[in-house]
Amino acid sequence: AQSVTQPDARVTVSEGASLQLRCKYSSSVTPYLFWYVQYPRQGLQLLLKYYSGDPVVQGVNGFEAEFSKSNSSFHLRKASVHWSDSAVYFCAGANTGKLTFGHGTILRVHP
């Protein structure tokens, strides 16, 4: 069975700082991987996705993620965060028509 782990429940950074949110996945086959963002009292919005090919994928609003098969990881990065990036970020994996979500990381950006 597939599992997705986000080891950091909360991350706090200052505006303008760089960001990395960690995600580890466990699967017997290379899954399809996603990062979603959830703003307060809203649904989930897709930030980026990885299916195959170039391990670094670009997403919306300056986010990118790097897939590593050797480390079973799909970490999310941003070079310079803005206060409006404060939200909950979910990593998810899928390989049988269903998504398995991590528990989410709450990101707080100090203005």
Place this chain on the structure above:
Amino acid sequence: EAAVTQSPRSKVAVTGGKVTLSCHQTNNHDYMYWYRQDTGHGLRLIHYSYVADSTEKGDIPDGYKASRPSQENFSLILELASLSQTAVYFCASSDWGGSSYEQYFGPGTRLTVL
């Protein structure tokens, strides 16, 4: 623009009562899903469907039923609502195996069972 809508957006129900949450998608997607979100648990899959008139159990189906009367509509039914079912419920749709594998989410329904 892909669209998934949910109704109602919020609901207060009494313990033991029946609750029906509705989801409608205009994406022409075959797959539809129901998740619940609890603090600290991320999203957990309750039921899903990949074709009309058929539903499948997800990871936490106990206490829930689902109905898919058409490609566009997918309902989640709580026959006997319980306090533990207080949560936010999200519907999603996907074109799995077609043009992409991502899921598109609705805005959520906040259910409070008293």
